[in-house]
Amino acid sequence: MSDHYTFSDAPEKWDTLYRLIGVIAHESSFAHWLVFEMFRIALKMDREEASGLYYALRADSGQRDLTVSVLEDRLAAPEYSELLARVKKTFTELGKASGRRNGFIHTPWAMRYSSLEFVASHGAKLHPKLLPTDIIGQAEKLVKDLYAVSHDLMALCDEIEQLPLFQKSS
Secondary structure, three states: OOEEEEEOOOOHHHHHHHHHHHHHHHOOOOOOHHHHHHHHHHHHHHHHHHHHOOOOOOHHHHHHHHHHHHHHHHOHHHHHHHHHHHHHHHHHHHHHHHHHHHHHHHHEEEEEOOOEEEEHHHOOOOOOOOOOOHHHHHHHHHHHHHHHHHHHHHHHEEEEEOHHHOOOOO
8 A cells, every 4th residue: 555644543643643733833822922022121111012022023033032122122231141141042942933833833744553653744845844753743743842931931931020120110
């Protein structure tokens, strides 16, 4: 029998992939919302004011770059250099995770009938940020990485918001 693709066999495997892709999409959105919060806090703006500016940039990489640029300006004093370095490091990790997230979201998934392994559908190319084996394992690793990045972003957001220079004056 020639190898072909199936969308109906092994529903439990599909359920696992769909669940993981959903968690990846949600956690990635949450992490990028935290980047927006840093941007908003650094500019001392409310969410409505800041969102028009921030979301004019459609790509999340541009939004991260914009936020770093604002924070570099606001955290220019030497006492903030370590905080700024942690922000940049966390944004770099988020950028790496975002590339893999794009792979899971934008790959048209199918399952090879002979092995019941996930592959890119009917000759489509697998996203370059993903490896051709252990798709479920890669998705589970990405979920863990996104949880870690979100945790770090929440802590950084809280730390930045508590700085006296970001307190709104009455």
